[in-house]
Amino acid sequence: MFRTAIPVGRWAGIAVRVHWSVLIVLFLITDLLASAVLPLAAPGASAGWYWVTGGLTAVGFLASLLLHELSHAAVARRHGVGVKKITLWMLGGAAELKDEPSTPRADFQIAVAVSPLISPRRALRGAAARARAAVPPRAP
Ligand SMILES: [Zn+2]
8 A cells, every 4th residue: 555655754663654645735735725715814914924834734734644643553552453554645644554453342442432533632722822823924
């Protein structure tokens, strides 16, 4: 799966890889934010501010996605299931397990019970941080 993914590091022995298609998502999120969302949400800022903010938000999205996959891996390990690698790609991420979970309960917890809760929590933290952020600089 994802043979053309590029290794970008390891977390607790788990290889983390990024497929080239992630660049498409990075561009789409950045472009959408910079050209449509941010000019409406924060009018009067410079185009450069919109693009930098859009790009940083897109990178934050990918970091959140990686955290989500790492949480799947952490729960899998807690249940004694090894994790081969994590790959981020255009439509999300994938944590590839070495074995099947030993029980349906473990399978459920790895897939559903804990990991998806990470994303809404992160989203709320991000929204709170954004609300506290200073007003964007005005274009001269
Ligand atoms: Zn998931």
